[in-house]
Amino acid sequence: MSTVELPTRWQAGFEVRAGRPLPFGATPVPGGVNFAVPSNHATAVTLVLYPRGVAQPMAELPIPQDFRVGGAWAITVLGIDPDEVEYGYRVDGPYDPEAGHRFDPSVVIADPYAKALAGAEVWGSRPVLYGPTPWRSKVVRDEFDWAGDRRPGIAHEDLVVYEAHVRGFTRHPNSGVAHPGTYAGLAEKIPYLKRLGVNCVELMPVFEFDEFTNSRHDPETDTWWYNYWGYSTVGFFAPKQSFAAGPSAVDELKDLIKQLHRAGIEVVLDVVFNHTAEGNEHGPTISFRGLDNRTYYMLTPDGEYYNFSGTGNTVDCNDPVVRGFVLDCLRYWASEYHVDGFRFDLAAILSRGPDGQVLADPPLVQALANDPVLRDCKLIAEAWDAAGLYQVGTFPGYRRFAEWNGRYRDVLRRFVKGDSGVVGELATRFIGSPDLYGDREPAASVNFVTAHDGFTLADLVSYNDKHNEANGEDGRDGDDGNHSWNCGVEGPTDDPEVLALRDRQVRNALLLLLTSQGVPMLLAGDEAGRTQQGNNNAYCHDSELSWFDWDLVKRNESLVEFTRRAIAFRQAHPALRRRGHLAGGRDVVWHGVAPEEPDWSDDSRLLAAELCCGDDRVYVAANAHWEGVEVELPEGNWRLFADTGAGVVHEPGEEPPVGGPVRLGPRSVVVLVASSDPAATTERVNGDGVRGEEPRVGRDGHDPAAG
Numbered sequence: 001m002s003t004v005e006l007p008t009r010w011q012a013g014f015e016v017r018a019g020r021p022l023p024f025g026a027t028p029v030p031g032g033v034n035f036a037v038p039s040n041h042a043t044a045v046t047l048v049l050y051p052r053g054v055a056q057p058m059a060e061l062p063i064p065q066d067f068r069v070g071g072a073w074a075i076t077v078l079g080i081d082p083d084e085v086e087y088g089y090r091v092d093g094p095y096d097p098e099a100g101h102r103f104d105p106s107v108v109i110a111d112p113y114a115k116a117l118a119g120a121e122v123w124g125s126r127p128v129l130y131g132p133t134p135w136r137s138k139v140v141r142d143e144f145d146w147a148g149d150r151r152p153g154i155a156h157e158d159l160v161v162y163e164a165h166v167r168g169f170t171r172h173p174n175s176g177v178a179h180p181g182t183y184a185g186l187a188e189k190i191p192y193l194k195r196l197g198v199n200c201v202e203l204m205p206v207f208e209f210d211e212f213t214n215s216r217h218d219p220e221t222d223t224w225w226y227n228y229w230g231y232s233t234v235g236f237f238a239p240k241q242s243f244a245a246g247p248s249a250v251d252e253l254k255d256l257i258k259q260l261h262r263a264g265i266e267v268v269l270d271v272v273f274n275h276t277a278e279g280n281e282h283g284p285t286i287s288f289r290g291l292d293n294r295t296y297y298m299l300t301p302d303g304e305y306y307n308f309s310g311t312g313n314t315v316d317c318n319d320p321v322v323r324g325f326v327l328d329c330l331r332y333w334a335s336e337y338h339v340d341g342f343r344f345d346l347a348a349i350l351s352r353g354p355d356g357q358v359l360a361d362p363p364l365v366q367a368l369a370n371d372p373v374l375r376d377c378k379l380i381a382e383a384w385d386a387a388g389l390y391q392v393g394t395f396p397g398y399r400r401f402a403e404w405n406g407r408y409r410d411v412l413r414r415f416v417k418g419d420s421g422v423v424g425e426l427a428t429r430f431i432g433s434p435d436l437y438g439d440r441e442p443a444a445s446v447n448f449v450t451a452h453d454g455f456t457l458a459d460l461v462s463y464n465d466k467h468n469e470a471n472g473e474d475g476r477d478g479d480d481g482n483h484s485w486n487c488g489v490e491g492p493t494d495d496p497e498v499l500a501l502r503d504r505q506v507r508n509a510l511l512l513l514l515t516s517q518g519v520p521m522l523l524a525g526d527e528a529g530r531t532q533q534g535n536n537n538a539y540c541h542d543s544e545l546s547w548f549d550w551d552l553v554k555r556n557e558s559l560v561e562f563t564r565r566a567i568a569f570r571q572a573h574p575a576l577r578r579r580g581h582l583a584g585g586r587d588v589v590w591h592g593v594a595p596e597e598p599d600w601s602d603d604s605r606l607l608a609a610e611l612c613c614g615d616d617r618v619y620v621a622a623n624a625h626w627e628g629v630e631v632e633l634p635e636g637n638w639r640l641f642a643d644t645g646a647g648v649v650h651e652p653g654e655e656p657p658v659g660g661p662v663r664l665g666p667r668s669v670v671v672l673v674a675s676s677d678p679a680a681t682t683e684r685v686n687g688d689g690v691r692g693e694e695p696r697v698g699r700d701g702h703d704p705a706a707g
Helices: 166-170 184-186 190-196 249-262 290-294 320-336 346-353 362-370 406-415 423-430 497-513 552-555 558-573
Strands: 009-011 014-018 023-031 032-038 044-051 059-062 072-078 085-092 116-118 136-138 161-164 200-203 206-211 233-239 265-269 341-343 379-381 399-403 445-448 519-523 588-591 604-611 617-622 630-633 636-641 660-663 668-675
Touching: 009 059, 014 059, 014 265, 023 604, 032 085, 044 072, 072 497, 085 290, 085 497, 116 233, 116 249, 161 166, 166 184, 184 249, 184 617, 190 341, 233 249, 233 320, 249 265, 249 636, 265 320, 265 379, 320 362, 346 362, 346 379, 406 423, 406 445, 423 604, 497 519, 497 558, 552 558, 558 636, 604 630, 617 660, 660 668
Parallel strands: 161 200, 161 519, 200 265, 265 341, 341 379, 379 399, 399 445, 445 519
Antiparallel strands: 009 014, 014 072, 023 032, 032 072, 044 059, 044 085, 085 136, 116 136, 206 233, 588 604, 604 617, 617 668, 630 660, 636 668
16 A cells, blocks of 8 residues: 555646655655755745756745645655755745845755755866856755664774864875875775774864855966865755765765774764854855844844854854754764764854853753764864854863863963973873863863864974965964964974974974873874965965875875874873873872972973873873983883984884983973883883983974073
8 A cells, every 4th residue: 555645736737745844854755755944934935946957947836835834844746856856945035134034035045954965066166057046955865875884982082083174185196096185085095094093083074065155366376265174064964065076975975984984983073053154144145044044143133143253144053943953963964974973163152142142051052962863972162262252161061072172282382382381281281181171081171282273283393473375365364373483493494403303393292192181183194294384274275285295194204103103002001091080199190300299380391290090100201491301210110102302102012111210302202101020121221222321312402582
């Protein structure tokens, strides 16, 4: 017996019947497609159907008022092939900006619940096929074969996150992949990621976005500046089609995630719910503005857009309708794409109410934290916004959200640079920032030194100032507070001493990052010395300035190997990955030039800590001074893992014995591991593994400006 319901009437030559209001979006049903879209303030909604890839519609079907259920407009159209149609909506209602309404039925808008969008299949090619309203919604069948995919389920404290841009990771001509700049290309690099040792890839935005939202033109190169990073979403349920090598971004992204899972690597998506590509009142009408502007955006009493995102508009995330939209979106990505977590861009906005006030108990964040579908997903907040709300340590995350720890980034940079007065705070950040996350686990702190927004690690030690001239904004863009130091020469140099110091500073930062409590995050390419030539805001460059230069992997092979071993060392030692905060006593013992005599004074530039977990003991000493220092080791049989001053790093498990006292070279970090083997001697070993000689003293890195 057929389960197909009989059509109730004809519309524009199509058999139709009242649709099912849920789920929203376009859903294949027996005999046709169910279309459902919400709008509480629309007075009429018309479904516009197009043959696939054709600009002109084949039919416009007003949705009868008696098909409407409350504010849900739904219609089932029979006799259409889901694979051969595209669609949009004309939505009528008041045009009264002062009241917040901007309905415009002359525009065919995209379905905000569309699972795929047509119109911009080729990266960098302006979508002209469909005229001024280029986005066509598509119907997607959820028929992907996951072949028994299982999420890695990595404990938070064991994560090593790697932030990457899908296109930039393999777009460089020397990437050596068959499909550069795509999901498939990234999949080809999984063996590299696995060897490096990272176990979580955080992908910069993959929701469909318009790379042409940057309207400025570079007169020197006669090219357009792009929205390369993609923080300007057009379709929240749709993967970016031009990141796909084949015809289906849906299948290709799912296949990438499946392959990463097989390699034991989780996938976190960078998601943007604080604003959309519609921008301010001068921006295009793509979906939300035409569907129900007053519902989706924060508006002043005069109907103007609040701007807490720095982009001209701000999504009203805590409106009940929008809250449902965000939940539906993330549930979809978690269930249909097997995504392991989400990083929320400018997440402080998620805690703002309709008029921008900060809510003590924001409903959306609470709902995300307690949602059963998202229960096992990692949730990470960028706990600040563009209007000055800074919630690092205070983001209302209901013990579910981790945070990008901006305070960790800043103090680590300042310490490595050689600033005075930061040792005490660095110690707090080093052990998981218990002052910020004392009611949560250390893994609530996502530690990082660099991210996509700012200097690369190589540039952090090569430039005092940002060099954003190529962005065409006269240097006004990008952060001015970088806490960077060029090691004596601004930019490129052939001076071997400066180059050696920069190399050591990079390793110092990496080693401190990977021995800190919390979750370390690396920026893709930092392990190979990637540079953006001093540009700390390369959001608009789809060029070699932003792409991963794979020649660096060979050229800086020793740095890649250093990073690999540092990650492997972290994974080998539970003392570096404590689930709970260090309780004092033997969990962490602070040292100085003498055991248990730390120096917390403003003039101190030495941090030395002994971290313990059961029998596992790790000793980390970091000297940010431009002169070397000798430190006496605590009692034990110690082995040397790494000494950046001596330029050595050993394979974890193969560390040679070392005896105290140990001399730290200028601006260097030493990491030791205690051996339970009583045969291990206290024989002195220098950084070259040669016993009986004093360790080599590194080059003088004295920064005159530091005193």
